[in-house]
Amino acid sequence: MPCTNTKSAKPLILFAGEGTHERFYGTAHGAYLSGIREAKRIIQINIMGNECTQFLTKRLADPSPSLVSYKRHGSLPKQSSPDIHPKDSILKPIKHKKGAPSVILSQYRKPTMIDNYMIIWLVSNLDENENNINYLKNMFNCFRVFTDIDEFFAFILDVNREEKVFLILSDVFAEKILSFIHKMCQVLVIYIISNMRSNNEEWIKQYDKIEGIFTNVESICKNVEDKVHLSENDILPNEILNSSQVIIQYLIEKILLYEMKYDENCKKDIINYAREQYPDELDIINDFEQNYLPSKAIWWYTRKCFVYHIINKAFQMQNLEMLIKVGFFIRDLHQQINESYVKNDKSDIKVVYRGQGISENDLKLIINKQQNLFTFTNFLWTTTDKNNSLRIAQSTKNSPNLFGVLFRIEICSSTRFISLERFSYYLNAKNEILFSIYSLFRITNIKEIEKNIWQIDLRLVNNEDSDDEQLKDYLQNLKNIEGETAWQQLGFYFIEINQYDKAEELYETLMKSNCLHHSKQLSLVSEQLGLINYKKNHSTNSLVYYKISLKHYLTYLAEDDSNLLPIYLNIGILGKKQKNYYESIKYFKCALNIVISCSPTD
Structure with a gap:
């Protein structure tokens, strides 16, 4: 703990040294890390002034400090009222004044992870391994190399717990640090690299994260690629x-x-x-x-x-x-x-494969719902190499929460796909095949081919001119959804199935994208946002959006146009909810005038 000045709360004395480190007392890297800790504290104190100093000192004294949070606006209280009249936006949503912390602490930038993985090599000599280091840099976007064990510890201890580290250790460091590093949840796999394989490898058996002792970087890269590929494929959504x-x-x-x-x-x-x-x-x-x-x-x-x-x-x-x-x-x-498919439509590829891991729940769902349509909601990356796909599926055996799956996919003659051989960034893409988004499949067979390894046979369905009767019936329902365009239909459909947050996200995204240029589009979107906010009990937002919608409608409709009846009624209802009776009566009168003008005379 720092010793502070009682008047200014500014620390006068800061303590460093291996004995002050909570975990690494008695070690050189414990002393080093404690020095970094106090250096950061000094920087923060001298740069950020008294207000920040008081805040920082309190935070340091707190045994379990909470994060600095921003106050976010909540939903408005529910109110009972007549139903808003739906009819058939995106302007900027209403801005709520957000609370702000009294001070923003400067942060040292932590390493950025791509899909939450990083390759780290603790190497004994840079010069001797220059070619290998360059090879790894070219192979992986997120790669770091260290020669100093203290700098290595300072870095890896700053990695978030959710992130995955593939760690390569030169043999001179391995036995010294494995007992600690092996316990870190961030470290997924450990590779030991040595110029000569040891005759005695028994000692590594006590560490189940060690993949083995390797004599060259290329073999490590192949292993890392498979596991990173698996890591990426684990999260590839399928439904x-x-x-x-x-x-x-x-x-x-x-x-x-x-x-x-x-x-x-x-x-x-x-x-x-x-x-x-x-x-x-x-x-x-x-x-x-x-x-x-x-x-x-x-x-x-x-x-x-x-x-x-x-x-x-x-x-x-x-x-x-x-x-x-x-x-x-x-x-x-x-x-x-x-x-590219049109230019190269002579392909004789009939079957492709994909290996990946999936959760037990997802596997059970696939087994129980075999009659339903199946999709990968992304671009689908496959290969004609069955053995490589099976190897990726088998690598899930080291992941306790995953089952390995080998997808065997039959391709129909009209399916559009591309061989990556001439188009890929990587030269060794001869067997790789890429399909576009939202490819649809039928599950034709499921079987367990090894313990915890399943093969799922899929038949690709062409959704443009499909003979699949169920798919035809599903798409036939589109005719019953209101809207002239796909985004209008999607917004109406989200509201119809009570997915108000998704509808709001769609409309607001469209507005931010500046793709709505006409008053008709702006009036429709604003009106829908008014309805959504009403459904979510955000009456104030709802009223503002209905007024914005009315403003856009009046640029191309007369004030007494019958299409404005629902808008006048809804603004009147919302005004009444807020006890703004004068405004409410004004809009109810507008609605009444439309009703009278449209009524048949006696």
Whole structure:
């Protein structure tokens, strides 16, 4: 604990040394880390002033400090009232004044993880391993190398618990630090590299995270690639589809690929976002900004850099805002797959494979719902190499919560896909096949081929001119959904099935994307946002959106147009809820005038 000045609360004496470290007392790296701790404290005290100093001192004294939080606005209290009249937005939502902390602490930037994994090598000599280090840098975006054991500890202790580290240890360090490093939940796998295999490898058996002793970096890379590939595939979303999910998926696909109008600003937006989220890839991002062409979309996707991970996470989270933000690239990738298929439609590929891990619950759902449609809600990356896919599925045996799955996929003659041999960033892509988003399948067979390893046979369904009767019935329901465009239909459908948050996300994303230019579109979206906020008991927001909608309607409709009747009624009802009776009566009179003018005379 620091010794503080009682008048200013500013620390006068700060204590460092191995004896002050809570975990590494009696060690050199304990002394080193305690010095870093107190240096940070001094920097924060001298840079941020008295208010920050008092805050910081209190935080340091707190045995279990909480995070600095921002107060967020909650929903408005529920009120009983007549129903709002739905009819058939996106302006900026109402701004609530957010609370702010009294001080913002400066932070040392932690390593940015791509899909939450990093490769770290603690090596004894940089010069002797220069070629190997360059090889690893080219193979993996997130790679760090250390020669100093104290710097290594300072870095790895700052890695978040949720992140995954693939650790390579030169043999001179292994036995010294394994007893501690092995217990860290961040460390997923440990590789020991040695110029000569030891005759006695019995000692490593006590550490189950050790993958083995390796004599070259290439063999480690192959092992890491499989596990990273598995890690990425673990989160590749797949779904058993019911009627509602088929409709939503179909409409999202239409919006992303055909309805959205993308311009150069879309590319700028995603580049700015990437620079914030992926600071370790700035050179790649700059290259993308200067040299990206739609005809190179597959090359960029297979590079597995920032744009690949943004797309994967957007599909994984079903984040409509992010999907639309990166929609220009999704469209380019889809078009390149289609165009290249047309040019090379003589393919004799009939079966492809995919190995990955899935959870026990997902596996049970697939087994129990075999009659339903099945999809991977992303671009589907497969291979003609069955053995490699099986090996990836088998590697899940080291993951206690996963079952390995080998998907065997039959391709029909009209299916559009692309061989990556001539388009991939990597040269060894001869056997790899890429399908566009939302490919649909029928499950034809499921069997356990090894303990905890399952084979699932799929038959690809062409959703454009399908003979699948169930799919036809699902898509037939689209005719009953109101709306002239896919985004209008999707918004109406979200409201119909009570997914108000999704509808709100869609409308607000459309407004931010600046794709709504006409008053008719703005009036519709604003009106829908008014209805959504009413359904969510946000009466104040609802009233504002209905008034915005009315403003847009009046740019092309007369004040007594019958189409405005629901708007006047809804504004009147919401005004009454807020006890603004004068305004409420005003809008009820407007509604009454429309009713009278439309009524037949005696």
